[in-house]
Structure formats: C-alpha cells, structure tokens
Amino acid sequence: MEKIDQAFLKSFMKAWIQFHRAPHQLKKRADDCLKPSAFILLSILHGEEEPKMLSVSELSKILQVTSPTVTQLVTQLENNNLVERKINPSDRRAILVKLTEQGIQLVDQQRNKFxxxxxxxxxxxxxxxxxxxxxxxxxxxxxxxxxxx
Amino acid sequence: MEKIDQAFLKSFMKAWIQFHRAPHQLKKRADDCLKPSAFILLSILHGEEEPKMLSVSELSKILQVTSPTVTQLVTQLENNNLVERKINPSDRRAILVKLTEQGIQLVDQQRNKFxxxxxxxxxxxxxxxxxxxxxxxxxxxxxxxxxxx
DNA sequence: GGTTAATAAATAGGTAGCCTAACTAATTAA
DNA sequence: TTAATTAGTTAGGCTACCTATTTATTAACC
Structure with a gap:
C-alpha cells in the first residue's frame, strides 16, 4: 500500500473543504424560486426521461436524509402545488410523491438556470x-x- | 468557443449535486467534538505553521459568510474556552480571535481524525x-x- | 383468526448554519 | 466639530437537517 504524503493529505483536505463551500457562491448567483433541497428533490422526481413517482422512503434513501426530513419538504412542495401525494395501492402504509404539471415546468426552468x-x-x-x-x-x-x- | 454537449452538462450537474452531499457521509463517520463550521474556523486560526490571530472581518471574508455569522460562532467557541477575543490595539473597533491552548489541541486532534x-x-x-x-x-x-x- | 413484531409516514421539538435589519462604538473624512 | 464609514454585536428569521414518538398498515407467528 502506497504511503500517502502528509503534506498532500493536508492540501487535499483544504481543497475538499473549500470546494464544498462552492455552492455558496452558486447560490448567490441564481434567482431561484426553489430552495436548493427542493430543487434536488424535484429533479429526482423529474428523472432523466420522464417523471416518476417515488415513496418517502425511496426519496430519503436517494437523498441520504431521514423520512421526517423528506416529509417536511414534501409538505411544503405540496402546499405550493409542485407535488401531490398519492396512496400506494399495493402498500397503504406508503405514499407516492408525484410531480404536478406546474412542478415539472418549474424544475425544467430551474435546471436550465443551473x-x-x-x-x-x-x-x-x-x-x-x-x-x-x-x-x-x-x-x-x-x-x-x-x-x- | 467550444460548444458544450448538453448530455455532458447534465451529467456534470448530477455529479456536482451528489458530490456536494458527500460531507453528509463523512459527518456520520467521525466522532467529532466540533461542529463542522467550528472545525473550519479553528483550522483557519490554526494556520499551516503556527496559530495566528484574525479579526471577525477577516474570518468572514475567508469563510465567505457575514460578520454576525462569525460573531455567533466565535461566541460559542469562546464559551467553550477554545478561542479568546483580544482588542486590536491598532484599531479598537476590531477584535482579534485567538486560539487557546485547548483550542489548538482540539483542532490538532480533529484534523488527524479528518x-x-x-x-x-x-x-x-x-x-x-x-x-x-x-x-x-x-x-x-x-x-x-x-x-x- | 388472533396476537405480536416490523415497517412507512407523520408530528413535535430541537440543533446547525447561515441570512438581514438594526444598533453601538470607533475611526476616518469633510 | 460634524458627517460618513467601518467593525462588531444583537435580534429575529429561514433553510436543512436530526431524534423521539405516534399512528396506521403489513408481516410473521402461533
């Protein structure tokens, strides 16, 4: 196993930390109608080819956050008519989150801006x-x- | 000017977003005694060779955050005896933030863990x-x- | 079929990490 | 001397999570 140079380790760490603050700058540039986290969640629902419905659990796994975090975000987005909740017929414990037409349009716009x-x-x-x-x-x-x- | 491929743009965006969630994973791995933002601020004060004193303004510029943000963080760290506030003799409006001995030791530890x-x-x-x-x-x-x- | 255990989502309360507006004190400029 | 600028602080607010708990549904077990 190759011995890692200590000085390089430090420069890697520094670059890592600074780089992860980069969204800061990006955020200040865009006239976003969507909070960053909302944009990410809507993008996931938007998918690459056609919109899909995902459960809270699935979203929480993809986003690497807990279900209550997703629940709160979905509630806000539902209030803004960007998503709707659907009961999953094959498991009534689960709800499916679906983009509205308005949500699709907004995420398209915001994607282009990004x-x-x-x-x-x-x-x-x-x-x-x-x-x-x-x-x-x-x-x-x-x-x-x-x-x- | 080279025309940027749209599909590449999308994959870049996706990678950017996912990568910026990486600290999530990192955070869950470390038994940190310091909040991430505190660690970063202490690291800056620690410097590469020897600790230095910086003003709130200087720190806010380096961190790319507002002064009140730095003030609040410094207050917390001061309460935990990790930093101390010093009056800047050459400009009494400014205060200098200095690492305590305890702060130096803690940031050394946390750096090694990171x-x-x-x-x-x-x-x-x-x-x-x-x-x-x-x-x-x-x-x-x-x-x-x-x-x- | 009835009971217990596990799972999905929601609710409530809390922390971390910022921001803006407003204020006070010190310094600089006019 | 007064006016303008600057440095830091305070207060209130938003974003983005977390944990603990609760409710309803499903699965497992007898």
Missing part, C-alpha cells in the same frame, strides 16, 4: 478537465456509497 | 487521481473567487 451557471465554470476548466472532474466526483460518490453497504 | 477518514478515499481513488481531484477542486474554487471580484 446549467447556465455551470457553463462558465466548465469553460474556465475546459471540457476535458470538466469531464475529468465529473468522473472523479462520481467515483468519490461511489466510494461513500460503497462504504455505507 | 485526515484519517480521507485516507480511505485517497486510497480508493489512487494518489495520482487524488492529486488531480485536488487540482480541479482548487481551480474550481479559484473560478468562483475570481467571479466575485
């Missing part, structure tokens, strides 16, 4: 380096997912 | 890829810093 603000960064880094960053971020996420199981 | 938990990730990614990630994280941070000025 993507626009990302473009500046990608141009700054260059496309190849951005792809590398994407790959490394995905692998890091995989590492933590693997650690949990 | 570094230990980072080692698993670095081994997973490999040292070369970890260095690449560090570089890209630093460049991203630079991009946002540059955008602010």
């Amino acid at each position: 993507l626009d603000s990302m473009k500046g960064l990608i141009e700054y880094l260059g496309v190849d380096e951005s792809k590398k960053l994407t790959e490394l971020m995905n692998r890091t996420v995989q590492y933590f997912q693997q650690q949990r199981s | 570094l230990d938990s980072m080692k698993g990730l670095i081994e997973y990614l490999g040292v070369d890829e970890s260095k690449k990630l560090t570089e890209l994280m630093n460049r991203t941070v630079q991009y946002f810093q540059q955008q602010r000025s």
